[in-house]
Amino acid sequence: MRILVVEDDSALAAELSRTLRSENLAVDLAVDGEEGLHLATTEHYDAMVLDLGLAKMDGIALLRDCREKELTLPVLILTARDSWADKVTGFRAGADDYMTKPFLPQELTMRLRALVRRANGHAATRLACGRLTYDAQLGHFELDGLALRLTAFEWRVLSALMLRKGVVVERRELLERVYEYDADSDSNSLDVIIGRLRRKIGAEMIETVRGRGYRLGPA
Numbered sequence: 001m002r003i004l005v006v007e008d009d010s011a012l013a014a015e016l017s018r019t020l021r022s023e024n025l026a027v028d029l030a031v032d033g034e035e036g037l038h039l040a041t042t043e044h045y046d047a048m049v050l051d052l053g054l055a056k057m058d059g060i061a062l063l064r065d066c067r068e069k070e071l072t073l074p075v076l077i078l079t080a081r082d083s084w085a086d087k088v089t090g091f092r093a094g095a096d097d098y099m100t101k102p103f104l105p106q107e108l109t110m111r112l113r114a115l116v117r118r119a120n121g122h123a124a125t126r127l128a129c130g131r132l133t134y135d136a137q138l139g140h141f142e143l144d145g146l147a148l149r150l151t152a153f154e155w156r157v158l159s160a161l162m163l164r165k166g167v168v169v170e171r172r173e174l175l176e177r178v179y180e181y182d183a184d185s186d187s188n189s190l191d192v193i194i195g196r197l198r199r200k201i202g203a204e205m206i207e208t209v210r211g212r213g214y215r216l217g218p219a
């Protein structure tokens, strides 16, 4: 799961990144509206956290532009603007959720997970695939009912496969969902991560579809 955070307050941006990364999420940070729009339209994210008061391009203008370009990623507005009129403007511009500052970081994570779950077409919070279960709201995996310990990279790959279980997830898409913009992926290349996951959950659970990608599902 990879989140774009568009936030010009550097202290808050650092806190947001820390919070989301501690929950295994990959985070890219944009410090103004133009950079946010550029990243949103050139990279692939599971969701965007969007501040409204931004240099170079206001958050509402950024959001309208994204929706005009038919970008479907869920967008959560995170702002100090708390009037009803501001919320109406935000939702009418295409927001999927709206939170006001000050906020609880855990609530932001919970809302983002719900947005990503729904965006992948899941109503239930608990997904199962063979011996593997995933709590999409807590981000926890279990294998045969026992907690599965995963590194952040392993979690990102497995959650991406789980949200699309039974379907081939293209290699390119997995890469985009797993690595931050400036990530050095050598020791955590996708093949290495897939190998480690297979050892943890059973080789038969992750099928390689040659030339395309990977599919999660009991063989």
Ligand code: CA
Binding pocket: 007, 008, 009, 051, 052, 053, 054
């Ligand atoms: Ca701001």
